[in-house]
Amino acid sequence: MVHTISILSLLVVSFVSFLSVEARFAPVILVPGLAGSVLEARLNRTEAPAWYCSKTSKTWRLLWLSLQEAALPVCLLDELAVFYNATTGRYSNQTGVEIRPMDWGGLGGVESLDPSLPQITPVYKSLTEGLKKAGYAERVDLFGAPYDFRLAADGLEQVGFFQNLTNLVEHAVVSNEGQAATIVAHSLGCLVSLSFLTGKSQEWLDKHVSSLVAISAPWGGSVTALKGSISGDNFDISIIPHDLLRPVQSTAPSGPWLFPSPKHWGDSVLVQTGKHNYTAKDALQLLKDLNLTQQAAVYPRVHNLTYPLPKVNFKVHCMYGTGRDTDEGYVYDVDAFNASAPSAPSKVMKGDGDGTVNTRSLEACKELGDKATLKFFGNASHTGILADKRLLKEVAIIATGSRKSGPWVDINTLLQQA
Ligand SMILES: *[C@@H]1O[C@H](CO)[C@@H](O)[C@H](O)[C@H]1NC(C)=O
Ligand SMILES: *[C@@H]1O[C@H](CO)[C@@H](O)[C@H](O)[C@H]1NC(C)=O
Ligand SMILES: *[C@@H]1O[C@H](CO)[C@@H](O)[C@H](O)[C@H]1NC(C)=O
Ligand SMILES: *[C@@H]1O[C@H](CO)[C@@H](O)[C@H](O)[C@H]1NC(C)=O
Ligand SMILES: *[C@@H]1O[C@H](CO)[C@@H](O)[C@H](O)[C@H]1NC(C)=O
Ligand SMILES: *[C@@H]1O[C@H](CO)[C@@H](O)[C@H](O)[C@H]1NC(C)=O
Numbered sequence: 001m002v003h004t005i006s007i008l009s010l011l012v013v014s015f016v017s018f019l020s021v022e023a024r025f026a027p028v029i030l031v032p033g034l035a036g037s038v039l040e041a042r043l044n045r046t047e048a049p050a051w052y053c054s055k056t057s058k059t060w061r062l063l064w065l066s067l068q069e070a071a072l073p074v075c076l077l078d079e080l081a082v083f084y085n086a087t088t089g090r091y092s093n094q095t096g097v098e099i100r101p102m103d104w105g106g107l108g109g110v111e112s113l114d115p116s117l118p119q120i121t122p123v124y125k126s127l128t129e130g131l132k133k134a135g136y137a138e139r140v141d142l143f144g145a146p147y148d149f150r151l152a153a154d155g156l157e158q159v160g161f162f163q164n165l166t167n168l169v170e171h172a173v174v175s176n177e178g179q180a181a182t183i184v185a186h187s188l189g190c191l192v193s194l195s196f197l198t199g200k201s202q203e204w205l206d207k208h209v210s211s212l213v214a215i216s217a218p219w220g221g222s223v224t225a226l227k228g229s230i231s232g233d234n235f236d237i238s239i240i241p242h243d244l245l246r247p248v249q250s251t252a253p254s255g256p257w258l259f260p261s262p263k264h265w266g267d268s269v270l271v272q273t274g275k276h277n278y279t280a281k282d283a284l285q286l287l288k289d290l291n292l293t294q295q296a297a298v299y300p301r302v303h304n305l306t307y308p309l310p311k312v313n314f315k316v317h318c319m320y321g322t323g324r325d326t327d328e329g330y331v332y333d334v335d336a337f338n339a340s341a342p343s344a345p346s347k348v349m350k351g352d353g354d355g356t357v358n359t360r361s362l363e364a365c366k367e368l369g370d371k372a373t374l375k376f377f378g379n380a381s382h383t384g385i386l387a388d389k390r391l392l393k394e395v396a397i398i399a400t401g402s403r404k405s406g407p408w409v410d411i412n413t414l415l416q417q418a
């Protein structure tokens with residue numbers, strides 16, 4: 001009799017704990033890369049660059065990226081302008097323009113760039129679909145941390161992003177039985193996450209973060225970032241003119257943060273004109289020669305926000321693609337740079353990388369120390385990797401495996417469904 005009761009109660013107890021454990025994954029927080037967050041704007045302007053640009057909007061509306069808005073780039077680019085005041089050391093939006101990340105904490109700001117065209121502008125969509133099939137749920141144990149990617153870490157601090165991220169991570173951990181979070185970041189988001197995490201105490205890290213998954217991280221910068229400032233980068237989308245985005249790319253503080261670091265490029269010539277050769281060490285001179293006064297002013301603040309790379313005391317899983325032609329240098333068909341933007345480079349030197357970030361920069365993950373591990377995927381591209389099944393599988397294993405206990409999730413079935 002006694003025996004029966006204890007077996008019964010044991011069954012009940014284990015059934016109940018099975019149910020409660022099943023609903024409790026260790027939380028995952030997604031931090032996107034450059035241009036990978038959805039941004040919204042609210043306007044109250046007295047001036048606009050063209051008669052057809054809106055001056056006011058009562059509610060927040062989609063700014064980046066609305067493919068419809070992008071058809072009127074004059075308005076979009078003016079609304080995206082960001083300013084730096086060297087006297088106060090503070091950044092500001094365009095006058096009369098407010099900008100915020102869409103759906104903070106949820107997935108609306110990180111799944112796809114234009115939420116009305118998710119299939120052609122995916123960001124983390126494949127990953128969130130896979131994790132949801134495994135049982136993850138938005139704002140329960142799966143969160144998005146979109147941000148104003150025009151800014152470097154100093155600007156993100158100013159606009160309250162790091163405070164927001166601290167609150168989000170703490171909320172995710174507390175509401176999931178104290179299980180530490182996995183932060184998954186892509187590209188620029190890896191530098192943002194590194195800045196965030198290195199600002200935290202060891203005690204906070206131990207309690208809140210099980211690891212950083214750093215996908216396609218430009219740890220040592222990238223040569224393509226130089227092209228963005230010099231002549232503009234259309235991300236190789238042929239229907240976009242090469243210099244369409246230059247007004248933002250040549251003023252945004254995140255640009256010089258991503259410039260190739262002198263440590264990793266040494267004396268290699270990265271940019272050539274008739275009269276001058278520029279190496280990574282000459283980046284400030286390059287900005288001055290192009291009369292990019294704002295980026296020249298922010299360069300001393302941002303170029304070493306994450307260089308030299310610190311040794312970290314939290315786990316980092318670096319994952320990246322290799323084996324794709326990646327820009328290693330540019331020749332511009334001008335005698336010397338001046339204040340007018342040159343045409344696209346006449347010659348592009350290529351090396352190995354993920355198509356956007358150079359291998360030496362991706363591999364600099366090693367410099368983070370013993371807690372960092374590297375995994376590369378042949379022929380995966382910088383952004384295409386976010387839909388690569390090899391990567392999705394690794395991330396799912398890390399995320400679900402960091403759970404304290406609970407039912408086994410069959411990753412292969414999960415991926416076949418995704
Ligand atoms: C718009 O800006 C003007 C000043 O330029 C201000 O007086 C007005 O209150 C603002 N409107 C809203 C809705 O914020
Ligand atoms: C920078 O800020 C200072 C102090 O608020 C202000 O006086 C100055 O006009 C600002 N400069 C620009 C270019 O807006
Ligand atoms: C842009 O606008 C938002 C919303 O008003 C504000 O919170 C943020 O600080 C602004 N960004 C900058 C760089 O000033
Ligand atoms: C911070 O979080 C609040 C919601 O709690 C959101 O409204 C705001 O846009 C966020 N700002 C930034 C810079 O992330
Ligand atoms: C720039 O570098 C190239 C190749 O490294 C070299 O051929 C050229 O003479 C250099 N030009 C100047 C102005 O130093
Ligand atoms: C250089 O830029 C400054 C503003 O940033 C502008 O006032 C100046 O006219 C520019 N110089 C040339 C030669 O265009």
Ligand SMILES: *[C@@H]1O[C@H](CO)[C@@H](O)[C@H](O)[C@H]1NC(C)=O
Nearest residue numbers: 299300301303304305307308
């Ligand atoms: C960053 O570089 C500036 C010079 O550009 C230097 O004054 C400063 O000490 C450097 N900061 C760090 C943390 O290395």
Ligand SMILES: *[C@@H]1O[C@H](CO)[C@@H](O)[C@H](O)[C@H]1NC(C)=O
Nearest residue numbers: 334337338339340341342343
């Ligand atoms: C500036 O450089 C362009 C080539 O990018 C050239 O055509 C133009 O003549 C130069 N302007 C001056 C004032 O030197």
Ligand SMILES: *[C@@H]1O[C@H](CO)[C@@H](O)[C@H](O)[C@H]1NC(C)=O
Nearest residue numbers: 322323324378379380381384
């Ligand atoms: C690498 O990927 C590209 C584009 O996705 C494809 O065209 C090419 O065949 C692939 N190469 C290899 C060796 O798989």
